[in-house]
Amino acid sequence: MTQALATGAAAIARRIADVIDPVFALIDGWQQRMEARLAPEPEPRAADLDPAVAATVAAELDRPGTLITGAGFVAAPGYLADAPWHLAWWLSDGNPFRGVPARGIRRLDAVSDPDAESFRDYTTLEWWRVPERTGSRHLTGPYVDYLCTDDYTVTVTTPVTIDGDMVGLVGADMYVARLEQVLEPVLRDAGRTLTVVNASGRIVTSTDPHRATGALLRLDGLPDALAPLREAEAEGRVTAAVRLPDGADVVPCGDTSLALVAE
Known part of the structure; x- marks a missing residue:
């Protein structure tokens, strides 16, 4: 050399x-918070979890100059008692997904009914499949993210594990632009x-x-x-x-x- x-x-x-590492460190911190939040719960529910996820990611989504345009928690199918399929995912003010005007952070309106025509099984997507297989953080993309951004995106996800089982993922989206x-x-x-x-x-x-x-x-x-x-x-x-x-x-x-x- x-x-x-x-x-x-x-x-x-x-x-x-040095540009990417702070995003990884942030997601690692979210992972630890989610595992601590979920470990004592005998029957976790989306209704209780969602406010905690929003509180976890809101500060970074609101921070001026952040690279992150979306972030949150995606549950393993069947893990949450009141929501068999669930994305607790928030979009930043800088993410005009499908023409929605920027008005502060907002919840991604994801289709969670597997019988609906527009339902998407997220466990088939790379950002889920690879961390599920490896048990480790994964960077997916660049790809056009039709689920959250409609634009070229890089997604970083890492497993949330309770008693050795992956119960979901925490992660974040970054616009390639x-x-x-x-x-x-x-x-x-x-x-x-x-x-x-x-x-x-x-x-x-x-x-x-x-x-x-x-x-x-x-x-x-x-x-x-x-x-x-x-x-x-x-x-x-x-x-x-x-x-x-x-x-x-x-x-x-x-x-x-x-x-x-x-x-």
Whole structure:
């Protein structure tokens, strides 16, 4: 690994992690609060839980400059006595989901009747499936979130576990457009083409305007270089940088499961 990489792309990757890490720390704190809230409850109910979830996420959703546009708790099917399917999810003032005017934080109006035509089984979605399988935090996206934002979104979720069983997830949504705004000063003036990708190689943002958000970055050797990143995500560890056959460097952005590709 060259000295230029150590002082260049690696330093930028660390700055990208510094942007994302506070969101991870926030969600970890929510997880601990929810587990402490739910552990003593013999028969938890949505009617009692929802105000606690709102109180937990409201301060961050209201905070000026927050990256988060939506946050809350999603219950495992059948866990809550009065709501077999339940999303206790709140949207920020900066989330005009489906044209709703911004008027402070508001509850996501999710369809919870499995017999309804517009019902969506959230346990089939990546942000649920991966944490359920791994028992660890997961970053999903960028993807177009038709459930909560109708726009390119990154979602971070982590399991809430009681007595060894996953009873739900806590998490947060971030608009990719907002992330791009925050990361742009970090990426500019690097003298190289820089692209931030997720562990599957999908583009989050790039200094190359021809690289679209959500598209796969197709570089020789990139899937193999990212494979350790996917494996490390469940363990919360950081993998080593890799040089691709064409000379591009793939540098993990801490333990965020994002990587910086510097060409």
